[in-house]
Amino acid sequence: MRRKDAHSARTAWFVVTGLVAFMLVLAGCGSSGDSTGGGEELQKVGKGEGALNLISWAGYVEPEWTKPFEAKTGCAVSDKEAGTSDEMVELMKTGQYDGVSASGNATARLVAANLVDPVNVDLVPNYKTVFSDLKDQPYNTFDGVNYGVPHGRGANLLMWNSDDVKPAPDSWDIMFDPKIAAKYKGKISAYDESSYIADAALYLKFHQPDLGIESPYELNEEQFDAAIKLLEEQRANVGEYWSEAAKQISAFAGGDVTVGTTWQYQYFALKGEGVPVAASPASQGFLPKEGATGWSDTWMISSESKHPNCMYEWMNWIIEPKVNAEVAEYFGEAPAQELACEETANKNFCSEYHAENPAFWKRVYYWETPLADCGNGEEDCMDYNDWVKAWTAIKG
Amino acid sequence: MASEAVVERRSVGHRLADLFHGRPRLQVGGLLAGPVGWLVIGYLGSLALLLVAAFWSVDPLSGLTVKSFTLENFESLVNEPVYRSIVWRTIRTALLVTLTDAVIAFPIAFYMAKLASRRGKALLVIGILLPLWSSYLVKVYAWRTLLSANGAVHWALNPIGLDTPGYGTTAVWLVMSYLWLPYMILPIYAGLERIPDSLISASEDLGARPFTTFRRVILPLSFPAVVAGSIFTFSLTLGDYITPRLVSNDQFIGNVIFSNIANNQPFAAALALVPIVVMVAYLLVARKLGAFEHV
Numbered sequence: 001m002r003r004k005d006a007h008s009a010r011t012a013w014f015v016v017t018g019l020v021a022f023m024l025v026l027a028g029c030g031s032s033g034d035s036t037g038g039g040e041e042l043q044k045v046g047k048g049e050g051a052l053n054l055i056s057w058a059g060y061v062e063p064e065w066t067k068p069f070e071a072k073t074g075c076a077v078s079d080k081e082a083g084t085s086d087e088m089v090e091l092m093k094t095g096q097y098d099g100v101s102a103s104g105n106a107t108a109r110l111v112a113a114n115l116v117d118p119v120n121v122d123l124v125p126n127y128k129t130v131f132s133d134l135k136d137q138p139y140n141t142f143d144g145v146n147y148g149v150p151h152g153r154g155a156n157l158l159m160w161n162s163d164d165v166k167p168a169p170d171s172w173d174i175m176f177d178p179k180i181a182a183k184y185k186g187k188i189s190a191y192d193e194s195s196y197i198a199d200a201a202l203y204l205k206f207h208q209p210d211l212g213i214e215s216p217y218e219l220n221e222e223q224f225d226a227a228i229k230l231l232e233e234q235r236a237n238v239g240e241y242w243s244e245a246a247k248q249i250s251a252f253a254g255g256d257v258t259v260g261t262t263w264q265y266q267y268f269a270l271k272g273e274g275v276p277v278a279a280s281p282a283s284q285g286f287l288p289k290e291g292a293t294g295w296s297d298t299w300m301i302s303s304e305s306k307h308p309n310c311m312y313e314w315m316n317w318i319i320e321p322k323v324n325a326e327v328a329e330y331f332g333e334a335p336a337q338e339l340a341c342e343e344t345a346n347k348n349f350c351s352e353y354h355a356e357n358p359a360f361w362k363r364v365y366y367w368e369t370p371l372a373d374c375g376n377g378e379e380d381c382m383d384y385n386d387w388v389k390a391w392t393a394i395k396g
Numbered sequence: 397m398a399s400e401a402v403v404e405r406r407s408v409g410h411r412l413a414d415l416f417h418g419r420p421r422l423q424v425g426g427l428l429a430g431p432v433g434w435l436v437i438g439y440l441g442s443l444a445l446l447l448v449a450a451f452w453s454v455d456p457l458s459g460l461t462v463k464s465f466t467l468e469n470f471e472s473l474v475n476e477p478v479y480r481s482i483v484w485r486t487i488r489t490a491l492l493v494t495l496t497d498a499v500i501a502f503p504i505a506f507y508m509a510k511l512a513s514r515r516g517k518a519l520l521v522i523g524i525l526l527p528l529w530s531s532y533l534v535k536v537y538a539w540r541t542l543l544s545a546n547g548a549v550h551w552a553l554n555p556i557g558l559d560t561p562g563y564g565t566t567a568v569w570l571v572m573s574y575l576w577l578p579y580m581i582l583p584i585y586a587g588l589e590r591i592p593d594s595l596i597s598a599s600e601d602l603g604a605r606p607f608t609t610f611r612r613v614i615l616p617l618s619f620p621a622v623v624a625g626s627i628f629t630f631s632l633t634l635g636d637y638i639t640p641r642l643v644s645n646d647q648f649i650g651n652v653i654f655s656n657i658a659n660n661q662p663f664a665a666a667l668a669l670v671p672i673v674v675m676v677a678y679l680l681v682a683r684k685l686g687a688f689e690h691v
Contacts, residue, residue: 086658093658109659113460186562240563241645250537254544256563385454388659393478395647 041118042308048075049307052314055080055091055100057297058245059265059331060151065323073317075310083243084193085367092116095304098311101151103295104139105195105217105367109384111142116300118145123312126319129338133358139368140298148298149315152324154333154353155286155294155364156191156199159267160259161252162278170280171288174259176203176230181237189248189260190234192241194384194391195367198293199261200227200234202365206290216293216365218374224382224390231394241395245269252277264332286353291363328353443672450666454659461662469666479652483670486648489569490633494580494626496573501580501625506614508581509588510596524578532575536642539571543643567643572633579628587621588614623687630678634671 052075054061061079070076080097082088085106092100092115102110110116121127127149134140134150141147158172165174165184173180175188190196201216204226213223239257242248245266251257252266253275262279270277280286299318301311317323321339328335329344334355341350354360374381382390416423450469452461473479508520527535540563542548549560561567591614599609637650649671656664682688 086655090658112455238645243641247540247642250540250544254541255546256544385660388655389472389476392647392652392655393476395645396478396481 041120045312048310052310053097073313098305103367108369148300150336151297152333153296155292157279159262159279164258186239187258189257192243194387200230217368294364296366452662493572493633494629497580505584576629580625583625587618
């Protein structure tokens with residue numbers, strides 16, 4: 001009996017030693033496994049490969065415009081919806097997708113990690129008539145090289161249940177001012193991602209000008225701490241943080257929350273369900289008085305794409321005037337394609353969404369990746385990891 | 397010519413057969429090479445990779461891992477109070493869910509094993525297995541609707557002056573207890589089935605009251621089964637992140653791992669070691685309690 005125990009103990013040690021050796025080998029090999037790829041852009045769009053795997057925001061890839069695309073190009077579209085930019089970056093790392101509708105807080109990371117390739121915009125005929133204030137922007141062009149095709153843009157909305165919230169708010173006070181927000185304690189719905197820190201920073205930019213916040217994505221330690229403090233105070237009043245659109249829709253529909261930050265997608269879905277929700281009206285330009293954070297999305301092509309021709313076809317298709325109009329109206333955002341404004345079902349759509357009004361977009365702060373270097377050469381800004389850590393701490 | 401070819405062909409099989417003939421170790425080795433290879437490389441190998449990655453760090457912009465040794469992940473894990481409270485919350489909930497499930501599961505399993513008729517037993521087994529046929533997400537979303545401010549729980553409890561607990565740690569506890577209950581009932585049921593009725597009769601004949609019989613005969617004999625079930629409920633709760641995400645604002649270990657995977661995989665890996673360590677400790681305690689004897 002004892003002999004047997006001794007024997008099995010020796011076997012156990014043998015297995016453990018083997019595993020440790022295996023780990024050491026792995027660790028040793030590690031340094032050679034850096035990801036490569038990237039750099040080469042396509043020179044000519046050839047015949048489609050028959051399939052296309054996309055990562056998108058909810059409402060960006062819908063049968064209304066993928067069916068005709070499939071009929072025209074023979075590229076069968078399969079789509080994976082992501083709820084946050086982090087999720088998109090993570091999915092892109094798998095290398096199983098051809099393209100992604102990346103917001104500005106993902107693009108820089110995707111490029112830095114060589115997960116996406118430059119885009120030869122000459123191969124995308126519809127690119128010529130994209131709004132010029134969407135071209136060559138810091139979130140889609142790096143070192144003068146284009147990395148994608150603009151999809152559309154919009155502002156994050158302030159939405160409320162008009163039965164419960166009166167009078168209609170015209171400011172983010174209702175979310176952030178402790179006295180006002182306390183009236184809706186437990187009924188506030190906030191976005192669950194570190195980028196939401198920028199919403200607090202934008203509020204402070206307006207209400208505490210002495211902090212000297214320029215861009216809500218470029219915060220030094222003092223400005224950052226002020227935003228964090230505001231969010232910690234807000235937490236007591238938050239009923240629910242959301243990151244899936246479906247979760248927020250069910251919370252508003254079930255009466256669990258009555259006011260929150262949202263996207264057009266949820267707003268229209270709730271309207272469709274007959275829930276009495278309202279958002280900052282067109283007369284206010286959809287924006288509370290402080291302005292808002294928002295997005296300008298870019299279709300990017302994966303550096304490991306197995307269907308690059310289909311992806312180029314898609315990038316051209318999604319900014320085809322008629323399709324881009326359909327996409328923009330479906331989601332509720334401003335189209336990227338100038339000519340789309342003539343194709344919308346609602347003839348006033350482009351003016352309602354300020355698609356052709358560059359001045360309006362100055363008040364919308366597109367999502368960006370926070371970097372330590374925010375232009376003053378001192379590397380004293382809080383970077384993305386700081387944001388993620390702080391966000392974990394806020395939620396507790 | 398032709399007969400040579402036949403000899404050649406037959407000899408491959410023959411040679412293999414000769415190779416294995418009379419070598420029991422080789423036979424066993426050939427049989428186990430596949431599964432053991434999978435276990436060591438696919439299963440333990442990925443765990444080893446996880447362990448190694450926990451000592452790496454990350455480039456802040458690209459989120460790519462920098463493969464040089466550092467302890468900073470573990471330092472922030474230990475030093476920042478928020479992670480401690482998240483770990484503690486997760487363990488507490490896992491223990492609570494396990495206890496709840498054990499208390500609910502034992503009487504059901506006992507009824508199934510010892511009292512129910514054949515038909516009743518079959519019906520109960522189907523009833524317990526039925527929820528496992530539907531999607532996990534559907535069940536969690538159903539609970540989300542039930543617990544909502546205007547949901548069924550509110551409607552049912554309102555007349556007696558109570559209300560839905562709303563979304564939070566309590567909701568996580570309720571939903572997890574529901575989700576993992578079958579994993580507790582089935583092992584206990586199997587354990588109780590194996591206790592001969594004669595032992596219970598003997599205990600009664602010797603004058604033990606029902607509670608004494610339960611305490612001194614049934615419980616000790618079925619305890620390993622309870623611990624086996626608790627390993628399921630405990631580890632499943634420890635690792636889940638979707639339920640907390642859907643029915644609470646509180647973060648559990650899995651949520652923090654998830655939110656770090658995109659941009660800081662080494663930290664996520666370090667965090668992923670916490671449930672492993674907790675589980676190892678749990679299994680050691682279970683072994684001390686005799687859970688792996690009489691199996």
